[in-house]
Amino acid sequence: MINPQLPARSDPHVIVYNPPACTAQVHYYSQKKSLPSHHPPAHHLRLLLLCLLRLLALARASQSQNLTLMAAYAGTAGAFPNLVARSSPAARRLRAAHPIRASAAGTTGEAAMDVVSEAELREKGFMGMRKTKLVCTVGPACVEALPALARGGMGVARVNLCHGGRERHRAAMRAVRRLNEEEGFCVSLMVDTEGSQLLFADHGGATSVKAEFFRNNGAYCFIYVCLTSWSAFILISGILVGDELVIDGGMATFEVTEKIGNDLRYIEFGIAEGVDCIALSFVKDDNDIKQLKAYLSRRSLEHIKIFAKIESLESLKNLEDIIHASDGVMVARGDLGVQVPLEQIPAIQESIVTLCRQLNKPVIVASQLLESMVEYPTPTRAEVADISEAVRQYADAVMLSAESAIGAYPQKALSVLRAASERMESWSREENMQKLLPQHQLAIALPDRISEQICNCAVEMANNLGVDAIFVYTKHGHMASLLSRNRPNPPIFAFTDDANSRKSMNLFWGVIPLHLPLSDSMEDNFKKTISLMKSKGSVKPRDTILLVSDSDLNRPCAATSVFQSIQVRLVE
């Protein structure tokens, strides 16, 4: 269990930080922290005043009323103002400016690789292929740039339903799906939920403000205030009816009178829009995940993967159970850094990443990786070091938040994220050429133990023999994940005939998911894939491929007998 040490939080000190496109945050810390150097002091002072004025307005507006937690949602007018309709002249201009080679992804019955991996393979060869996956938060700043982001390596588009309007979310998600269908990308869609909301006043301000406060009942608790043009929201973890909330040392006191969950509506929205995964905010324990999984299962939607956001003390206490119950995890360092002293975040991140890899669950490192690029075209050295550290720890994915959603340089931020992670990957590969990562046994039942051992051995062989690529034929992506867990040197090409499995493998480190109508015959599968990849110039004679397969791919997932094999083939 990760056990952070919390300092006493007396004598709060206020820091205001303001990404340019309209968000201000007020953090209360027990100790003085320096402001980010690229924000001039006058700028901070102005923001601090602005923020305090807002809080005062908020307090005044709330004096006469009790707080009511409501299942409410307000979109922000003007978010995604430049959304381009598919057939609009603007869209045509965009496509002409950024031609993308169309691919027959999954439509012709032949194997299909996404256009980005295909280009990467052609340009850099097997060993140059990117391993760490890139997640971009979609917002007003990048809707027009979605094709460029997809081309730049965005593997997952995350839509945070906490911000912006529902129509805009829908349009963005549909735009991503169209890119996949028409342009041959394979970008998965993630929606991020927001936990409970507290609606209490209408301010008519043009911006949104986030603030964190203490709870007045002695417990350590944070609230998140978001003022949009219509409403003010407070979003908190673990708030109870009857709690008293105090803002800024008594400027205003509120009583919580009602609490209504809101996430389910967002989840329904995501389902209707065909999301591939849901990031669940403020997960407390494995029950939160199990309940959502049961809900999805009742509707035969098991293919939607649940990522638990680790962003509270409670989630740290129940970390192992949460990881077991989830399909993946997000280290949500933004909110986590509110509840845990900042200096403990790096160690906590490393523990979570390591545990996720051991337990075979993909893990995303999120928040502030390139925060300065919200405003500036170049990153700080410290930010590049931060990305490199997440990559060195073998996180499956790194994520852009405000950098891509509202930043001035979303494409540039993605290319920095990509370049920094590629550089560290290749350095780390050279450093650890023949080293195997320590693995602890996951499986209990014999068939599962066989799969695990096959994959461990396959990676050891692949590294020792220096093969060019690993091919795995997989129904549900499980074998691909077991290979990925060992972080092999060569890339893993995972062939599946299940479109949902393909999308779910998008967050596995080092895995390139491909669509392929699978047959029970390993020989047929291999011939099909090799001839396709040869025709695209992706493999050449004398390339060495290590093959891993269930020989009976059509057996049910939990069958008791398995016949799996490892083969090494030379391409003729």
Ligand SMILES: Nc1ncnc2c1ncn2[C@@H]1O[C@H](COP(=O)(O)OP(=O)(O)O)[C@@H](O)[C@H]1O
């Ligand atoms: N769809 C959107 N519309 C408008 N603004 C957005 C959108 N998504 C994200 N943002 C902005 O980007 C910032 C960073 O996004 P994110 O990390 O997802 O949220 P948060 O700040 O709540 O942690 C948000 O604070 C918000 O200002």
Ligand SMILES: C=C(OP(=O)(O)O)C(=O)O
């Ligand atoms: C990713 C995070 O969550 P959100 O963006 O939803 O606040 C975070 O807190 O780091």
